[in-house]
Amino acid sequence: MKLGILFSGQGAQKAGMGLDLYQNIPAYQATVDQASSILGYDLQEVANDDAKIKQTAYAQPAILTMSNAIINALGDALPTPVAGLGLSLGEYSALSASGALDFDQAVAIIKDRGMYMQTVGDANPGKMVAVMGDNQKLVADVLTTLQADGKHVYPANYNTFAQLVIGGVPRDVDVAMTALSEAGIQRMVELPVSGAFHTPLLTDAATQLTERLSGETFRDMQYPVYSNTTGKQFTKEMLFNTLTKQIISPTYFAQAMQNMLDLGVDTFLEVGPSDTLIKFAKKIAPKDVKRYAITDLESFNAVKEMLVAEGENV
Structure with missing residues (x-):
């Protein structure tokens, strides 16, 4: 073993x-x-x-x-x-x-x-969402575009090669979820946390x-x-x-x-x-x-x- x-x-x-x-x-x-x-x-x-x-x-x-x-x-x-x-x-x-x-x-x-x-x-409430799918570069690219537009949302946890958790300011995470859906991401799950850890x-x-x-x-x-x-x-x-x-x-x-x-x-x-x-x-x-x-x-x-x-x- x-x-x-x-x-x-x-x-x-x-x-x-x-x-x-x-x-x-x-x-x-x-x-x-x-x-x-x-x-x-x-x-x-x-x-x-x-x-x-x-x-x-x-x-x-x-x-x-x-x-x-x-x-x-x-x-x-x-x-x-x-x-x-x-x-x-x-x-x-x-x-x-x-x-x-x-x-x-x-x-x-x-x-x-x-x-x-x-x-x-x-003091800095956050939101985290698990994004399912094996195209994690697509997710990262969408977040990079949003960051350039002043949004505070980031990749947080690469848990598996098909699950990437994102986190950030709640309203900006909501914007990211909409953008990811429009980019073709079909499944996202909000996590029961109060802070955006690893951001x-x-x-x-x-x-x-x-x-x-x-x-x-x-x-x-x-x-x-x-x-x-x-x-x-x-x-x-x-x-x-x-x-x-x-x-x-x-x-x-x-x-x-x-x-x-x-x-x-x-x-x-x-x-x-x-x-x-x-x-x-x-x-x-x-x-x-x-x-x-x-x-x-x-x-x-x-x-x-x-x-x-x-x-x-x-």
């Missing part, structure tokens, strides 16, 4: 996430309690609160903690991955799991990052994060982790510059996943509250690449059993 681990991004959160894992797996519970002591509130209690978990400031630490708690709970059953990849926020989960960031350090950073993005997003609308948050990360120390990774911002492997030397640009730069998840496949990954495992990235993998990876997700106790037990059996057959 050549394993690639995928770490859920913001938007994966849901009320009650991780509760059955917290109640039944001591190693999982210990990780969540560790995060709670850093955050200054009961994280599992927040994760159970439908109103709070929808907020960026709470969702980001909750998702990062759940992902790392699953990794910790798997313990020796988990083989050393060929590579890791997280979507946006999930990069911090991936970097923590790989050893580039200490877990306590990652939680403290994400606590602040979530607050920066919440505050700036509230220049979050510049103030990026500025705050740059200052926040300036005193942080990064470590060598135990295995490669791919960056959404560049599509390439992180290096310790590039971590600061890449992470500070990440909030306002498009994510190239599809390209990063393709690079993992080129590295030989034949099995993907997503850890976090949802299986969204596994669904992306279905659109990107060949059919013979295996895909699993751990989102709750049932899936945890099934995947752990599979990993143990796989390890015994090596």
Whole structure:
């Protein structure tokens, strides 16, 4: 097995996430309690609160903690991955799991990052829309034309090679949707977010994060982790510059996943509250690449059993 681990991004959160894992797996519970002591509130209690978990400031630490708690709970059953990849926020989960960031350090950073993005997003409301279709150059060209006309709408997430999320000022995104329809785009889906993440609308948050990360120390990774911002492997030397640009730069998840496949990954495992990235993998990876997700106790037990059996057959 050549394993690639995928770490859920913001938007994966849901009320009650991780509760059955917290109640039944001591190693999982210990990780969540560790995060709670850093955050200054009961994280599992927040994760159970439908109103709070929808907020960026709470969702980001909750998702990062759940992902790392699953990794910790798997313990020796988990083989050393060929590579890791997280979507946006999930990069911090991936970097923590790989050893580039200490877990306590990652939680403290994400606590602040979530607050920066919440505050700036509230002050600069945005809209994001998933545009379906494999002609992503057409979408980018339409947005470039609109930008030249003073519109604030941008490519934000290259999730698959047939799904590009755009974001910006709500009225300008509406203009873009009309222009894209006229250009032949047939399917677009508005996303349930309040901010235009990975666009220049979050510049103030990026500025705050740059200052926040300036005193942080990064470590060598135990295995490669791919960056959404560049599509390439992180290096310790590039971590600061890449992470500070990440909030306002498009994510190239599809390209990063393709690079993992080129590295030989034949099995993907997503850890976090949802299986969204596994669904992306279905659109990107060949059919013979295996895909699993751990989102709750049932899936945890099934995947752990599979990993143990796989390890015994090596």
